[in-house]
Each structure stands twice: as C-alpha cells, then as structure tokens.
Amino acid sequence: MKTVSNDSVYDVIIIGGGATGAGTARDCALRGLKVLLIERHDIATGATGRNHGLLHSGARYAVTDRESAEECIKENMILKKIARHCVEKTDGFFLTLPEDDLGYQKTFIEACRAAGIEAEAVDPKEALIAEPSANPTITGAVRVPDGSVDPFRLTSANIIDAKLHGAHILVYSEVTDFIFDNDRVVGVKVRDHVSGEETNRYGNIIVNAAGIWGAGIVRKAGISINMFPAKGSLLIFGHRVNNVVLNRCRKPANADILVPGDTICVIGTTSDRVPYDTIDDMRVTPEEVDLLLSEGMKLAPSLEHTRIIRAYAGVRPLVAMDDDPSGRNISRGIVLLDHETRDGVKGLISITGGKLMTYRLMAEMATDLVCAKLGVSAKCVTATEPLPGSRNDSPEEISDRMSSVYANPMRSSAGRHGDMAKSISHDTEYDLSLVCECEDVSLGEVEYAIENLDVHNLVDLRRRTRVGMGTCQGELCACRAAGLLAKAHGCASKAVADLRNFMNERWKGMYPVSWGETLRENEYTLWVYAGVCGMNRKSEDKPEAKSECKSKGKSVKKEGNHEI
Amino acid sequence: MRFDTVIIGGGLSGLVCGIKLQKVGKKCCIVSAGQSALHFSSGAFDILDRLPDGTSVRHPLEGMRHLPSTHPYSRIGQDRMKEYVSATTGFFADCGVPLCGNPLVNSYRLSPTGDFCPAWLSLSDFFLIDEPAVDPGARILIVNIFGYLDFNPAFIAAGLEKxxxxxxxxxxxxxxxxRLRSNPSEMRATNIAKVLDKDYVRSELVSAVSKELKGESAIIFPAVFGLESDSVISEIRNSFDTKVHFATTMPPSVPGIRTQRKLRKHFESIGGTYLLGDTVDRAELSDDNTVLSVGTVNFGDLKLTADDYVLATGSFFSKGLCASPEKITEPVFGLDVDYVADRKNWYDTDLFATQNYISFGVSVTDDFQAVKDGRPIRNLHAIGSVLGGYNALQEGSGAGTAIMTAFRVADIIIEKEEKR
Structure with missing residues (x-):
C-alpha cells in the first residue's frame, strides 16, 4: 500500500461526485479549505444524472411538504442567477384532467403562495394556446415558475470551480475503508479503478455525500443510517413535445411530470422501494414502461406517437428518522448527520436526503458544519457567486459573438458549456466538422472536452458533449469519437473495447423500449457493430488483444491515484 | 400494369431474384423504397460461420447439415444449396460484380475495428485470408483521407499488429x-468517393502516397473508391509497385452502393423494370388466398398485377417487419409472423449476445410460400431477411440467405411456369 506523504493532509475529504459532493467541494474550496473529492465512477453518475432534470418551483411539494417547497423556490431563484447556462426558464403548468378534482386547485394555489411560489390559475383555453401539446380535455391549469436544469452541466460547473479554487478531484476512485486514530476518522483508503493502485488519503473532516451509497460508506466506519432506496424510472422522448413543464394538479403520484430539455422531453417517474443490494444495477421493466406511457399520454396525448429514445432509472436516497427503524416515517428533506454527536465517531459527517434542487443548500449546510469543526469563519458565497459558464454572457450572446456561417455547432457548444465555450477551437473547417450529427457536436468540441474536461472514455465524453445522445444513439458518432479518443490516449485497442462498452451502455436504455423506431435503430446498430465490425464474435473466437498499449503519444495513466 | 412477377423490395435478395427470373424471359418489376442493406455492407458476403449452438463453421455446406428443419437453408435442401453455392460467383460475375473467395470454405476479412471476421465471398476491393492473421513480417502503410472520421487507421493498425x-x-x-468541408457533415464515404472518382484528384493522391512510401510491402486505403465503376480500383492498384488493399469503412459503404447500382443496372439492361422510391402499401387478395394485385404510393389507383409476387422487403430496419409493444406484424399483406409473444423475450440485455428479434420473420412453407391466417398464399413467396427461422447476425448468414432464397424462389416460379 502506497501512503501519501504528510503535506497532503486535506482539510476536508468529500466522498461522492454527484451534485451535492461537487457543490460541497466548491463551497469548501471557496471558503479557503484544502479539498479532496473522491468519486467511484465519473461525476454525476448516480441519482444526480438519473432524474427529470426538473428545476422545481417547489409547487409539487406545496401541499404535502411546505418545508421542501420553500427550499425549492429559494434554490430555484438562486440557480436561475448562478447557473444560467445550465437552466432553462420554461415555466410549468399544473393541469387538472377531467378525472381529477378541480377543487384541489384552490388548495394548491393557496399552498404555493404560502410557500412563496408564484402560482396563477390560467384559463384552460389560454393554457392550451401557451402549450398546445397539453391534453385538450383539461378543466384547469395553474402556471408556476418551474424550469429545466441540466444536472451534468451543473455538477461539472461546480467541479470546475472547485478545481479553480485548488480542490483536488479523484474520479474512478473508490473509498474502500476508513482510517481511524482511536475514535477519530483521519483518512480513507482509496482504490483507483483505472490503475488498480491503492493509496491512503488523510483529511481532518470526511464528508459522506455519496447519496444512497452513503449508507454503505458509513457502514465501513461501523455506523448505521437507515436508508430506503426508492427507484424512479423515466422515459426520454425523441422530440421536445412540450415547451412548458407539465404536471398533474393533484397529490404527487407516478408518471405525472413531463419536462422539456434541449431537444427532448422526459416523463417520470415511478417510485418503488428496492432492496439496497440492487442499487448498482437499476433496470427498467416493461411494466414500468407501460405505466409511464399510459400516464404520460394523459398529460400530452401526442406522446403515444412520439418516438421513445431510452428508458432509465435512478435511486432516491430516502432516509428514515433515527427513532423509526421501520422506515414508515420517511423524510424527503435534507438530512445532515454529525457522526461525532450521533455515533461517537469524530471527523465524519453525512449529508444526504434532499434533492437535486437543493444540492447547493445541502452543500452550504455541510460546509457550515465542516467550518464549525475546523474553526473556520469564512461565510458561504455560493448563493450569489455565478458558476463558471454563467459568469459573463448568456449562451445566446456567446454563440452570437462566435458566429460565422457555421452557426449550429457553435450554438450547440455554447449551450453546453456556457461562456467556457470560448475556449473551444472553431478556427478551421477541420475543427468544425461534425462528430455527432444528431446533437451538432463538432470535432473541436470533442477535442476540447478530451483535453480539458477529464474524459477517460466514451461515456464520460457523452456526458460532457452529448455525443451519442441523439435519436441514433451513437451509430456513427461513437465510432468517430472512439477514433479521436484512441488518438488522444494513444491506445487503439482500448478505444475499441471502450466503443463496445459504449454501445452496450446505450442498449441498456433502449431494450426496455425496443419496438417501433427504437428497434429499427437497434437493428441498424447491430448490423453495423455486430455485423460489419464483428463485435458479436466472442473473444475466444479470435486472439484477443489485452489492452496493452505501447507508449505511443501521451498516456492516460498518471502516477498514483487517478486525479483529474 | 401487368408483369409476370412483381418483387417487393429492391435489395440484394430482390435484385438477385429479379435478375434470375428476367434472364429466363420473365417480365419482372421490382418496387424499391430506396436504400438496402448493401448500403452499409462490410463488402463481404457471409453464408454461415456459426451454428445456433455457437460452434464455428469453416465449411458452410457441412455446417448446414446441423441446422434445424425450419431454417431457410434446410428448406432449400442440401443438394440445391450445393448447386447455388457453386453458382454464386458466376452469377455475380455476369452482373459485373466480381467476387473473390472459395465458396466452399470460409475465409477471414478485416473489419473497420481491426478484427478478422469470418467471410464467405468478398467484393474485389477487399482481401480475404485463410487464417485470422497476416504475415508477421509485413510492413504496411495505412493511408487515410485527412479529416475523414469514419475510417480509423489506428484500429486497423492495432488489429494487424496483433x-x-x-x-x-x-x-x-x-x-x-x-472543398467538401464547406458543410460540416459532408466528409462521408460517398461524398469522398465522388471526389476521388475524378482522375486528377486520384493522381494527386497517388503521387502524395508514392512520396511517403518507405519500402512498405502493402498499402491499405479506406474503401472509398469507385462509386460508379470498379475500374478505379484496379487503376489505383496498378499505380503502385506495392500491393494495394482496401479496408471496410463505417457506413455508408461505397463498394456496397456500387454493387447495388450494378445489380440494378444489370436487371434493367436485360429488360427488368425497377421502380425506385416507391412503396407497396396495399394488396388485394382473393377468397382462396391468391394475390390479385398490389398498389403503390406513387401509382395511386393504378395497380400492379402479376402471376407471382415475391416479398423481399427486409426486416425491421427496412420496414418489412413492424414491432409494436404487443406484437410483430408484416405491413403489406398482414402475413403470419413467427415470433415469441412476450416482448421481454425479444431481446437480450447484452447487446452483442444473440438477439431473438433478429430471427423473427414471416411464416413460410417449405417452398417459401407466405402464410396468412394459417393458410399459404399460392402466388406469394418470401425471400431474404423478411424471413424468420434464422439469426443472420448470430450465424453470419445474412447475405447468404438473401442470395440462396432468391435463387430458390426464382427456380420455384420458373418450375411453376414449366408445369403450366
């Protein structure tokens, strides 16, 4: 085991690279702390990347959970300022269908207003003019300030800013154990999944921000948190059917939110308790797909004829109250646990529960506690300090300034990277040639992401650029991008293996909806990748190359842990 | 409009069937919606390189003995298969499509990701080798067109270096x-091939590559030459003292498109009617299950009538088969389709495992008569990938089935005539 020398004792080590962990890393770094964040996979791969992408106004919780509603609307207004390039102000409608009780609308509007959420009843006819995709039989509509948010961009911007303020970020690195000094946690053992290497990392305070995986993390320190994984499944449609978020005006239930985002829309979610040991392998069932479709069609009937691109599922980290081991009394609110006072384990805190919308507030609460423990008095500035990408101009202004005849790829990259898109080279026609034709991703943007945004594989690249996220789900662009990765990382056989994994990762979201256009698309994909490329011939059929790469070009492997 | 045979679908199977019928004087009409599987071809035809149980097949005619009785090859029968396998190279040569390879033994081809895959016969652009390896002493220069992203020389190199x-x-x-770059999405194989079809561009390329040669024993180019004619292929080969090979690119496939065009031209040159860009959208059947006519989108009320009809519409991608969440249907005639009921059983969660849905297709008799409501349709035969009972990707039998069933159904239609 390699230990890291004393000079790298961190003030704080954060476990988990979702929105909460990234936000906490940023907040701690902005307050002058020496920060290390450790993430098992890539950033935003847990629940952060597997939800609606809804910028809640809080209206959904107004009647049933006033506290959450108030938190949501506050954070909603903050994110609209600090994360402009991640957010789209679409507004939302809460629709009353003939089968719903119109009387609920009054209760709903009153509860919204009491929580500080603007809510205004709109004549159904006018609502249908504003949002023609909505069910024409609606008997009522209420407009609220919902929006959409890109969770990956949001997490990435937090990571980028944390790094700008000195934070160290380790991805593909897993915390395997805690290091104790008597009753104090003083560090963690880390396994680098790329190099296989194990190291010790030392910190004064360890923050567990691992979402649903957090229960497993603290168990390694002998601590129990009573968590209840709740699986939520969603469907992505290939068109942006609606421009305004559509909700049902009734008590929250299954499949009652349709959120537009970029060129697509998302219906969700289901909600089912699942065993803790299944949280690493969430798969959407045909029954869930059928439910999402039938309920979604009630909000927007045209979904019946809209192509479904993928199905996916995430796991909410629901936490039971400490005095309730049965789990009946579940909170959806923020849970901040000081394991020193709760469990007698010093140096360890957990921040969990909550939702994507409140990630910044959760980060602020966790950082406040860290600072209190370290005796640091710096105040939180994350509610007012814009994130990288939203500091200068709006994405529209940026793409206008970069404008030329090749407007589309530039506009797309400005949309994805905000004011950081200025660093993308679009100088030559080579830079402008398209890698992904569905999502208008240029070669310049792919090379920018590989160089600057910590891309280790095609899935990482997809999260950063949307390569392979369009209707074709990577048919041509995946192979093009694999070629560019092979060039950048100097290893072709690894890139081919990565390409195979990437196509399988795309399939995971497609097979639950494999009929109609999705099945056609998949058959084509199979003809190309299994047929033409021969990827369905098992390794024993032919001599297999272990990904032993001669040191051509620059290597992806770095010394020690896999730091980005 | 009256024909002897109307073939619905103008891909490999439909064209082969049409050419074989037209050759013996049958008046044929092919209705083609446009692109076919040849447009994303590997450049090689496969016939059978793996049995359903996973056993590798070296000698396709031997391997066929182990296939289930409902497999299209089993329906054709061993003797006829032997005859058709031997006849294939000559048939394509007559159409102006030279093929290489030993029809009795599978060889290997180089895939775009640098793997050696089993292959049966190959278009003459490509090279086939007996074993999945090249001469360890070989020194190879791999040439790409700058900025062309659908060909990855590094993948090919990694494969050869193994x-x-x-x-x-x-x-x-x-x-x-x-100049192609004035549009960011123009660097595709077909557009590049159009530019390379110009003599002066090719000579610029040849002189650039000649200067780069440093005693290599072979040169590999991406297969983006000769959209119109394969004379360009031999011209490039003759321009170098070194051996020249072409390697498969990601789609679209220039050699595949050239082959599609050649087959179509040949079909038309011997008197066939090829209706490009039209779709058969309805059919009229008599009470005794006989097709009376078919109608197309472009011809509206004007019907196409024939003694015999051949369904060569392909599988899901070509819309020969349609899948809804509940069932799988054949859209033109509403034929019976063989598939498993619950959609959970249509797929495997591993993309590259055997996908059951690939083996779904229309039900047929041993003579490839299509079946509707449990009754065979006397004058409607199905060929190619609209058929069920075989898994083209798992077995490596897509092109083989297209060609063999086309030969067989053409013979059945010719034999019927002789009986009459």
Whole structure:
C-alpha cells in the first residue's frame, strides 16, 4: 500500500461526485479549505444524472411538504442567477384532467403562495394556446415558475470551480475503508479503478455525500443510517413535445411530470422501494414502461406517437428518522448527520436526503458544519457567486459573438458549456466538422472536452458533449469519437473495447423500449457493430488483444491515484 | 400494369431474384423504397460461420447439415444449396460484380475495428485470408483521407499488429477534398468517393502516397473508391509497385452502393423494370388466398398485377417487419409472423449476445410460400431477411440467405411456369 506523504493532509475529504459532493467541494474550496473529492465512477453518475432534470418551483411539494417547497423556490431563484447556462426558464403548468378534482386547485394555489411560489390559475383555453401539446380535455391549469436544469452541466460547473479554487478531484476512485486514530476518522483508503493502485488519503473532516451509497460508506466506519432506496424510472422522448413543464394538479403520484430539455422531453417517474443490494444495477421493466406511457399520454396525448429514445432509472436516497427503524416515517428533506454527536465517531459527517434542487443548500449546510469543526469563519458565497459558464454572457450572446456561417455547432457548444465555450477551437473547417450529427457536436468540441474536461472514455465524453445522445444513439458518432479518443490516449485497442462498452451502455436504455423506431435503430446498430465490425464474435473466437498499449503519444495513466 | 412477377423490395435478395427470373424471359418489376442493406455492407458476403449452438463453421455446406428443419437453408435442401453455392460467383460475375473467395470454405476479412471476421465471398476491393492473421513480417502503410472520421487507421493498425505486422499511418490532405468541408457533415464515404472518382484528384493522391512510401510491402486505403465503376480500383492498384488493399469503412459503404447500382443496372439492361422510391402499401387478395394485385404510393389507383409476387422487403430496419409493444406484424399483406409473444423475450440485455428479434420473420412453407391466417398464399413467396427461422447476425448468414432464397424462389416460379 502506497501512503501519501504528510503535506497532503486535506482539510476536508468529500466522498461522492454527484451534485451535492461537487457543490460541497466548491463551497469548501471557496471558503479557503484544502479539498479532496473522491468519486467511484465519473461525476454525476448516480441519482444526480438519473432524474427529470426538473428545476422545481417547489409547487409539487406545496401541499404535502411546505418545508421542501420553500427550499425549492429559494434554490430555484438562486440557480436561475448562478447557473444560467445550465437552466432553462420554461415555466410549468399544473393541469387538472377531467378525472381529477378541480377543487384541489384552490388548495394548491393557496399552498404555493404560502410557500412563496408564484402560482396563477390560467384559463384552460389560454393554457392550451401557451402549450398546445397539453391534453385538450383539461378543466384547469395553474402556471408556476418551474424550469429545466441540466444536472451534468451543473455538477461539472461546480467541479470546475472547485478545481479553480485548488480542490483536488479523484474520479474512478473508490473509498474502500476508513482510517481511524482511536475514535477519530483521519483518512480513507482509496482504490483507483483505472490503475488498480491503492493509496491512503488523510483529511481532518470526511464528508459522506455519496447519496444512497452513503449508507454503505458509513457502514465501513461501523455506523448505521437507515436508508430506503426508492427507484424512479423515466422515459426520454425523441422530440421536445412540450415547451412548458407539465404536471398533474393533484397529490404527487407516478408518471405525472413531463419536462422539456434541449431537444427532448422526459416523463417520470415511478417510485418503488428496492432492496439496497440492487442499487448498482437499476433496470427498467416493461411494466414500468407501460405505466409511464399510459400516464404520460394523459398529460400530452401526442406522446403515444412520439418516438421513445431510452428508458432509465435512478435511486432516491430516502432516509428514515433515527427513532423509526421501520422506515414508515420517511423524510424527503435534507438530512445532515454529525457522526461525532450521533455515533461517537469524530471527523465524519453525512449529508444526504434532499434533492437535486437543493444540492447547493445541502452543500452550504455541510460546509457550515465542516467550518464549525475546523474553526473556520469564512461565510458561504455560493448563493450569489455565478458558476463558471454563467459568469459573463448568456449562451445566446456567446454563440452570437462566435458566429460565422457555421452557426449550429457553435450554438450547440455554447449551450453546453456556457461562456467556457470560448475556449473551444472553431478556427478551421477541420475543427468544425461534425462528430455527432444528431446533437451538432463538432470535432473541436470533442477535442476540447478530451483535453480539458477529464474524459477517460466514451461515456464520460457523452456526458460532457452529448455525443451519442441523439435519436441514433451513437451509430456513427461513437465510432468517430472512439477514433479521436484512441488518438488522444494513444491506445487503439482500448478505444475499441471502450466503443463496445459504449454501445452496450446505450442498449441498456433502449431494450426496455425496443419496438417501433427504437428497434429499427437497434437493428441498424447491430448490423453495423455486430455485423460489419464483428463485435458479436466472442473473444475466444479470435486472439484477443489485452489492452496493452505501447507508449505511443501521451498516456492516460498518471502516477498514483487517478486525479483529474 | 401487368408483369409476370412483381418483387417487393429492391435489395440484394430482390435484385438477385429479379435478375434470375428476367434472364429466363420473365417480365419482372421490382418496387424499391430506396436504400438496402448493401448500403452499409462490410463488402463481404457471409453464408454461415456459426451454428445456433455457437460452434464455428469453416465449411458452410457441412455446417448446414446441423441446422434445424425450419431454417431457410434446410428448406432449400442440401443438394440445391450445393448447386447455388457453386453458382454464386458466376452469377455475380455476369452482373459485373466480381467476387473473390472459395465458396466452399470460409475465409477471414478485416473489419473497420481491426478484427478478422469470418467471410464467405468478398467484393474485389477487399482481401480475404485463410487464417485470422497476416504475415508477421509485413510492413504496411495505412493511408487515410485527412479529416475523414469514419475510417480509423489506428484500429486497423492495432488489429494487424496483433499478428506482428508493422504499420505506419498517414493522412493525405487533398485540395479538392477540402472543398467538401464547406458543410460540416459532408466528409462521408460517398461524398469522398465522388471526389476521388475524378482522375486528377486520384493522381494527386497517388503521387502524395508514392512520396511517403518507405519500402512498405502493402498499402491499405479506406474503401472509398469507385462509386460508379470498379475500374478505379484496379487503376489505383496498378499505380503502385506495392500491393494495394482496401479496408471496410463505417457506413455508408461505397463498394456496397456500387454493387447495388450494378445489380440494378444489370436487371434493367436485360429488360427488368425497377421502380425506385416507391412503396407497396396495399394488396388485394382473393377468397382462396391468391394475390390479385398490389398498389403503390406513387401509382395511386393504378395497380400492379402479376402471376407471382415475391416479398423481399427486409426486416425491421427496412420496414418489412413492424414491432409494436404487443406484437410483430408484416405491413403489406398482414402475413403470419413467427415470433415469441412476450416482448421481454425479444431481446437480450447484452447487446452483442444473440438477439431473438433478429430471427423473427414471416411464416413460410417449405417452398417459401407466405402464410396468412394459417393458410399459404399460392402466388406469394418470401425471400431474404423478411424471413424468420434464422439469426443472420448470430450465424453470419445474412447475405447468404438473401442470395440462396432468391435463387430458390426464382427456380420455384420458373418450375411453376414449366408445369403450366
């Protein structure tokens, strides 16, 4: 085991690279702390990347959970300022269908207003003019300030800013154990999944921000948190059917939110308790797909004829109250646990529960506690300090300034990277040639992401650029991008293996909806990748190359842990 | 409009069937919606390289003995298969499509990701080898067109280096090619091939590559030459003292499209009618299950009538089959389709495992008569990938089934005539 020398004792080590962990890393770094964040996979791969992408106004919780509603609307207004390039102000409608009780609308509007959420009843006819995709039989509509948010961009911007303020970020690195000094946690053992290497990392305070995986993390320190994984499944449609978020005006239930985002829309979610040991392998069932479709069609009937691109599922980290081991009394609110006072384990805190919308507030609460423990008095500035990408101009202004005849790829990259898109080279026609034709991703943007945004594989690249996220789900662009990765990382056989994994990762979201256009698309994909490329011939059929790469070009492997 | 035979679908199977019928004087009409599987071809035809249980097949005619009785090859029968397998190279040569390879033994081809895959017969652009390896002493120059992203020389090099060969990669920048870039999505195989079809662009390329040669024993180019004619292929080969090969690109496939065009031209040159860009959208059947006529989108009320009809509409991608969440249907005639009921059983969660849905297709008799409501349709035969009972990707039998069933159904239609 390699230990890291004393000079790298961190003030704080954060476990988990979702929105909460990234936000906490940023907040701690902005307050002058020496920060290390450790993430098992890539950033935003847990629940952060597997939800609606809804910028809640809080209206959904107004009647049933006033506290959450108030938190949501506050954070909603903050994110609209600090994360402009991640957010789209679409507004939302809460629709009353003939089968719903119109009387609920009054209760709903009153509860919204009491929580500080603007809510205004709109004549159904006018609502249908504003949002023609909505069910024409609606008997009522209420407009609220919902929006959409890109969770990956949001997490990435937090990571980028944390790094700008000195934070160290380790991805593909897993915390395997805690290091104790008597009753104090003083560090963690880390396994680098790329190099296989194990190291010790030392910190004064360890923050567990691992979402649903957090229960497993603290168990390694002998601590129990009573968590209840709740699986939520969603469907992505290939068109942006609606421009305004559509909700049902009734008590929250299954499949009652349709959120537009970029060129697509998302219906969700289901909600089912699942065993803790299944949280690493969430798969959407045909029954869930059928439910999402039938309920979604009630909000927007045209979904019946809209192509479904993928199905996916995430796991909410629901936490039971400490005095309730049965789990009946579940909170959806923020849970901040000081394991020193709760469990007698010093140096360890957990921040969990909550939702994507409140990630910044959760980060602020966790950082406040860290600072209190370290005796640091710096105040939180994350509610007012814009994130990288939203500091200068709006994405529209940026793409206008970069404008030329090749407007589309530039506009797309400005949309994805905000004011950081200025660093993308679009100088030559080579830079402008398209890698992904569905999502208008240029070669310049792919090379920018590989160089600057910590891309280790095609899935990482997809999260950063949307390569392979369009209707074709990577048919041509995946192979093009694999070629560019092979060039950048100097290893072709690894890139081919990565390409195979990437196509399988795309399939995971497609097979639950494999009929109609999705099945056609998949058959084509199979003809190309299994047929033409021969990827369905098992390794024993032919001599297999272990990904032993001669040191051509620059290597992806770095010394020690896999730091980005 | 009256024909002897109307063939619905103008891909490999439909064209082969049409040519074979037209050759013996049958008046044929092919209705083609447009692109076919040849447009994303590997450049090689496969016939059978793996049995359903996973056993590798070296000698396709031997392997066929182990296939289930409902497999199209089993329906054709061993003797006829032997005859058809031997006849294939000659048939394509007559159409102006030279093929290489030993029809009795599978060889290997080089895939775009640098793997050696089993293959039966190949278009003459490509090379086939007996074993999945190249000469370890080989020194190979791999040439790409600068900025062309659908060909990855590094993947090819990694594949060849596994057998010990030494590879060097260059990318050639050609002035004429740079003009394609005025549109960011123009660097596709077919557009590049159009530019390379110009003599002066090719000579620029040849002289650029000649200067780069440093005693290599072979040159590999992406297969983006000769959209119109394969004379360009031999011309490039003759321009170098070194051996020249072409390697498969990601789609679209220039050699595949050239082959599609050649087959179509040949079909038309011997008197066939090829209706491109039209779709058969309805059919009229008599009470005794006989097709009376079919109608197309473009011809509206004007019907196509024939003694015999051949369904060569392909599988899901070509819309020969349609899948809804509950069932799988054949859209033109509403034929019976063989598939498993619950959609959970249509797929495997591993993309590259055997996908059951690939083996779904229309029900047929041993004579490939299509079946509707449990009754065979006397004058409607199905060929190619609209058929069920075989898994083209798992077995490596897509092109083989297209060609063999086309031969067989053409013979059945010819024999019927002789009986009459």
């Amino acid at each position: 057998s010990g060969a030494t590879c060097r990669i260059i990318a050639v920048k050609l002035d004429e090619m740079e």
